[in-house]
Amino acid sequence: MSDPIYDLHCHSTASDGALPPAELVGRAKLQGVDVLALTDHDTVAGLAEARQAAQDCGMRLIQGIELSAGFESHCLHIVGLNIDPTNGQLLEGIGRQQITREDRAQKIAQKLVKKGIPDAYPELRAAAGNGEITRLHFADFLVKHGYVATQQDAFDRYLSKGKPGYVPTAWAPLAECVAWIRQAGGVAVLAHPLRYKLSTKWLDKALGQFKAAGGQGIEVVTGRASIDDIRLSYGFALKHQLYASQGSDFHAPGNQYLELGRLAAMPAGANPVWDLF
Structure with a gap:
């Protein structure tokens, strides 16, 4: 019997995805996903619909969110997995x-x-x-x-930064975003760590602060990740003793590199984040 397919990062029309939550769940089911996390940007508005759709089709839904967090002059994305979407402190932060x-x-x-x-x-x-x-x-x-x-x-x-439509944004600090997720009973995961184009020194600094604040995971396998990307991300997971997560970051149909469930294998020996829930 094959291992379950986990996709722990995707978006619906509740934020910037193209599919309503129920359609997203249906597509994930067709793609063979067994466990799906809906992680819309700074909102839990799509979770009730997704939860019902997952129940109807026999899929396990992990309730999630993706928070934009401030670190120095950078914006990092923190995925919260297995959250309680009714938690008052999380809702206040959102x-x-x-x-x-x-x-x-x-x-x-x-x-x-x-x-x-x-x-x-x-x-x-x-x-x-x-x-x-x-x-x-x-x-x-x-x-x-x-x-x-x-x-x-x-x-x-x-x-993008430096372009005529760019607006610098003061997001909630990294530690505060992690705290909201933890207070809601969730697991905080640094999303797509290589996308921020931080040097190793700066990413190590960010991960140190993330871990100190209660962060527990890092995305090792993403929809766009090459084998080298996965190796690098897994190296950061080992160095900072973080659990390994995976997710497509699916937004819309039509991109073959960002399809639900279409993910490379997790490195052998990795501690998967789903062991925490």
Whole structure:
């Protein structure tokens, strides 16, 4: 009998994913995923729908979230797994993050107007409803209206640091985000550690603070990870005595490298994060 397939990082329309939570769960089931964590950005709004869909199709759902956290002048993403989404301290923290996100969205839109790109905010707010507006939404807007050809072009020309639509954001500190997850009974995992383009020295410093705050895991296998990436990430897991997690970071159909459940094997001997729940 083969081992269960875990995918512990993905997104729905509650944040910047393309599929509603129930459809996301259905797609994961079709892809052979046995255990799925829904980890929307700074919100737990999609979990109830996902939980019901998982129950209906016989899949195990891990309730999760992905929090943006401040570390020095950087933004790190912390995945919370196996959380209680009704925890008061977590919800209070999420509320603060959502105010920050809304403020950033309005400021990005204002900067785009100055570059001759109007109407981004009203269109995105109407499309998102009560959901979160992320930079990926702005990237899709720029593609849709012909300002750029691809999402990556949108980030390269408008949305990345130093570009005309970039807005520096004061996220809650790393230790505070980890504390919210722990207070909600969850496991804190540093997401996609190599994506921040930090030097080894700085990533070690971040992981030291993360571990001291109560962080317990690091993503070793991600949808985009090469064999070398996995080896490097696993090295950080061993060095800092962190559990190894894996997740596709799925957002939308159509990207063969970011499909639900399509993940390389975990390194032999790794301590999987799901042992904690």
